[in-house]
Amino acid sequence: MFGLKNIFGGNKAVKESDSVVAAMPAPAPAFLQREAVFDRKNRPSGHIFFLQEESPLATAPTLLQRMLDEKLLATLLSSPDAWNTQRAFIPLSSASLWHATIERLPVNNLILMIQLAEEQVDAEQLLERLKDLRNKGLSIGIVRQPHHPCFGPAIQQADFAIIDAATTEAGSVRDFSAAVRASEKKTPLALIALGIETLDEHNLCRTWHFEGFHGAFAAKGAPRPEQTQADPHKVQLLNLMRLVQSDAENNEIAAGLKQDPLLTFRILRYLNSPALGLSHRIESINQAITILGRQRLTRWLAVLLFSVREPDFSDWLLVESALTRGRLMEVLGAEVMPHEAHDALFLTGIFSCLDRLLRRPMAEALAMLSISDHVENALLNGSGPYASLLALAKASETFDLERISIAAESANLEPDKVNRALLAATAWASEVTDHWE
Numbered sequence: 226m227f228g229l230k231n232i233f234g235g236n237k238a239v240k241e242s243d244s245v246v247a248a249m250p251a252p253a254p255a256f257l258q259r260e261a262v263f264d265r266k267n268r269p270s271g272h273i274f275f276l277q278e279e280s281p282l283a284t285a286p287t288l289l290q291r292m293l294d295e296k297l298l299a300t301l302l303s304s305p306d307a308w309n310t311q312r313a314f315i316p317l318s319s320a321s322l323w324h325a326t327i328e329r330l331p332v333n334n335l336i337l338m339i340q341l342a343e344e345q346v347d348a349e350q351l352l353e354r355l356k357d358l359r360n361k362g363l364s365i366g367i368v369r370q371p372h373h374p375c376f377g378p379a380i381q382q383a384d385f386a387i388i389d390a391a392t393t394e395a396g397s398v399r400d401f402s403a404a405v406r407a408s409e410k411k412t413p414l415a416l417i418a419l420g421i422e423t424l425d426e427h428n429l430c431r432t433w434h435f436e437g438f439h440g441a442f443a444a445k446g447a448p449r450p451e452q453t454q455a456d457p458h459k460v461q462l463l464n465l466m467r468l469v470q471s472d473a474e475n476n477e478i479a480a481g482l483k484q485d486p487l488l489t490f491r492i493l494r495y496l497n498s499p500a501l502g503l504s505h506r507i508e509s510i511n512q513a514i515t516i517l518g519r520q521r522l523t524r525w526l527a528v529l530l531f532s533v534r535e536p537d538f539s540d541w542l543l544v545e546s547a548l549t550r551g552r553l554m555e556v557l558g559a560e561v562m563p564h565e566a567h568d569a570l571f572l573t574g575i576f577s578c579l580d581r582l583l584r585r586p587m588a589e590a591l592a593m594l595s596i597s598d599h600v601e602n603a604l605l606n607g608s609g610p611y612a613s614l615l616a617l618a619k620a621s622e623t624f625d626l627e628r629i630s631i632a633a634e635s636a637n638l639e640p641d642k643v644n645r646a647l648l649a650a651t652a653w654a655s656e657v658t659d660h661w662e
Contacts, residue, residue: 232260232275232419233290233316233340252640255296256621256629257644259651261542262314263438264416265431269541269658271312272651273338273419273439277626277637290342294321299405300644302329311655314338314366314417319375322354334386338370341375348375355382366417369393369401380405383414390430390440391420402433411634443538459530459583461485463593466526469519470595475511482510484556495529500657527551527575530584541658543581548654550574550618556646557614561637565610573600573611574618621647 255276264270276297294317300459301315304629312334320342321327327337337358341351355365359382366385371378379384386405390398398418418430421440430438461484468478482489496507496517507513513522531547533540551574558570576596580587587604602609607616617632621643633643 273314287571291321298326318342335362338366341373348378386414387417390418549650552650552653553618554614
């Protein structure tokens with residue numbers, strides 16, 4: 226995961242003389258990145274969205290930072306539903322707060338995560354702008370910069386107080402929490418910790434009353450005992466999917482489910498959740514097959530396969546990865562292969578995480594299912610018509626710009642289309658998991 230400097234693209238000021246601006250290249254094509262922010266219940270509550278591009282922003286002029294911020298805002302504006310159910314944290318330099326695009330951003334669940342630019346010394350001008358944005362309904366987060374002359378006044382206009390835990394001593398993190406909570410603001414500030422490396426650091430930030438947690442700690446997860454046998458509910462789901470995909474009679478499928486009443490209850494509750502938006506209530510698997518059809522029912526059973534009881538951080542990241550990959554391949558597939566079966570593309574993305582879910586080799590996991598040759602070839606050999614979109618879906622989770630660029634070019638997709646699809650896929654995955662147990 227990236228640290229704060231990477232998310233903001235660096236913040237080293239360079240005077241914008243005419244010669245510097247004239248010599249400065251325009252930012253290269255940029256790809257959207259997202260990282261989860263967890264709440265105190267250990268569930269993802271939102272994402273930080275930022276752009277990754279080739280320009281060396283750590284030493285670039287502030288003007289170049291503003292150009293990249295502008296590109297990020299334009300990308301977000303193209304997919305305003307990306308934060309319908311969860312928060313979107315948008316990292317911006319304070320130098321970019323006067324950009325016209327900000328005026329057109331939707332305000333629901335969106336937080337501007339502001340790092341004060343080094344040349345930002347006019348506190349009165351900054352405070353007036355922050356007040357204006359808050360009056361429009363936008364939420365404001367201010368990143369801790371205690372030596373910046375505008376930090377004290379700016380934090381008084383914030384809704385969120387943000388600290389880079391990766392570069393801050395533990396004692397200073399604690400003191401920041403105490404100072405924020407001692408503030409006399411009418412509306413208390415919510416504390417967000419970025420760049421948390423370990424589970425111990427997460428526990429400390431939780432003890433110090435932080436409400437949002439971001440960083441590499443989430444990918445590590447709590448140590449768990451090795452599984453000696455597969456989860457019986459997942460085995461039943463896999464068996465049900467195999468029956469639904471085959472020529473099995475509806476009664477045979479229903480009979481198999483009678484062996485696990487709890488699984489039947491979970492399936493029907495999920496199929497009737499608002500996330501699916503069905504116009505008719507489903508009371509039985511027979512009815513589900515009739516209303517949805519076997520192909521669509523297989524799709525939703527695959528989604529439910531990734532629901533985890535008492536999930537930890539790493540489980541949630543796996544769920545998000547699977548659902549986002551599936552939806553991303555489906556959305557992009559509509560662009561580049563409109564005549565293909567988009568449910569098959571969706572299943573390819575979902576099943577690309579099946580080995581991690583079942584903790585067994587991919588070939589062994591796929592042997593438990595009935596899948597098409599195109600899906601199997603993409604998953605096992607990286608070949609066939611679905612392979613390029615799968616490679617792009619996987620690359621979108623990395624911070625390897627060259628890999629993402631090559632994958633997008635191979636799939637014949639421009640960065641803007643990939644970025645919009647990733648926003649839509651992230652929003653969809655968040656909406657689906659909102660209705661899980």
